[in-house]
Each structure stands twice: as C-alpha cells, then as structure tokens.
Amino acid sequence: MIEIRVDENSCNGCGLCVKDCPMHVYELRESLSVPVHPENCMGCLSCHEICPAQALEHKGVYPSKRHYIDIRVCEMLNRVI
C-alpha cells in the first residue's frame, strides 16, 4: 500500500488535493489536508503535482517510465542550477 505523508507545516489547506483526487483519498480537517483513505491511492501523483506548497510525500509508488525527459536539457539546467 502507498503511504502518504502531509507536511503539516507546509500544507496551507487550499483543498486542491481533496478536489483533484478521484478516489477521495484526502479530507480537509481543521484547514489541513489529511489522507483518510490512503488504501485507495493508485499513485497517479496528481495531488503531488497540484499541491502549491509541495507538502505531499508518497512512499511505495510505482514510478512510470519517463522517456520524455530531455537529458541534454537537464544537463544544461544542472549546470545553471
């Protein structure tokens, strides 16, 4: 099962993850996102991408192949960063 951790210090309670998740994994409780049904998480990582505070962490997700990453662009970016 996928484990989801929400950084309580970062979460601003915007509720985007609650709205976006098709499996209703999250609920807003006292202005904080709480993963109430992590067992329903299929690892799409939409919440991860949509979270403006980057407060979410998923453990145990199958990482899909990413052939689209342009290695040369990444190498250039790494040089700049």
Add this chain to the structure above:
Amino acid sequence: MSDGTIEKLKGAFTSDLVYRSEDVPLTCIPHPEELEDTLHGLMKLNGLIIRSLEEVAGRGANAVTYRAGRKYGHEVAKYFEKMENIEEALKELSDILRGQFSFEIWKPADKTSYIIQENGSTFIYLVFHDCIVRQTLRRNGQVQGGPLCQTLYGYVVGAIEEITGKKAKLEIVHTGPNACLKKLILQ
C-alpha cells in the same frame, strides 16, 4: 556549398555493409540507447499532428484518433488467442501492450471483486502506469485526456473486442502525471 563539403556530407551516408535480400535483421540498428533523438523527434511530431488535428477538426479530432486506435487494436490483437474470459483477455492485452503501455487491474479498497457492478453496468478499473501517450503529451506540454488519449482508448477497446468478440468501452476517469485511471465497461 563547395563540392568538398557535399562529398563530406555524403560520406556520412556510405558504408561497406552488404545487404542481401535474404537477410532478416535480428538486431535493432542502431542500439536503442542511441534512439533517444529519434524518440524525441517522434514524440514532438505526434504532438504537433494532434495539435493541428484539433485546430482543424475541433471535436471531430477525437473521433479520428479513436478510430485509428481501434483499428490498431484490432490489427495487433488478431494474432493473439481468442477467449471469452475477461481476466485472461486482460492478461493477453497486457502482453500486447508491453513496451508501450503497462497497466494493472485495480479496485477501490471497499470493493470485493475486480469486476464491479454499479448502476446496471459492469466494469473493471485499469490503472495505466507506463504510457507512451502521456509521455508524448508531457514532452510537448499538452493537456492529457484529449485526442491522443483517445488513440489509447480505441486501442484497448479494439484489442479487447478482437480477443473476446464482445463490445467494450473505455472511459477516462482521471489522468495524472504518473498514472491514469480508466474504466473498462463490459457490454
């Protein structure tokens, strides 16, 4: 451009290799690792074709790509064993899609069976993990769920129809950066 430059350019396209008509290639040339540029070119081209199709045909683009995907699904699956059992058919489909798409049969925790019956329809949830369509769209900064996703929709439907001989429908429930949830509706 001088003759020397042209000859130099031409030199890049000559070799001592002898190709015989009876030769059956057993390896992919060049090695797949060297195909990164080709892959990126293809993804870019596919993305642009889809974008242009959408501009010209509007919502009709979905019908075109769905039909293309369905034909592809029928074409690929016709060499596979025919069966009525949907679970076996999905295993077969997973073999057909290997390398381009990978999926798992999935169910919400509160469901007891993978074959779900709700509101008079029978369906199976499929979570697509590796997907060449998603990669193409993200490579080009295009939104998911559009006409290119319809090719996969058609592909799966075509293959399932070919294997089981029954009509099927695929509904895109959710698209994400790492996986997409689809509903295979059995008819």
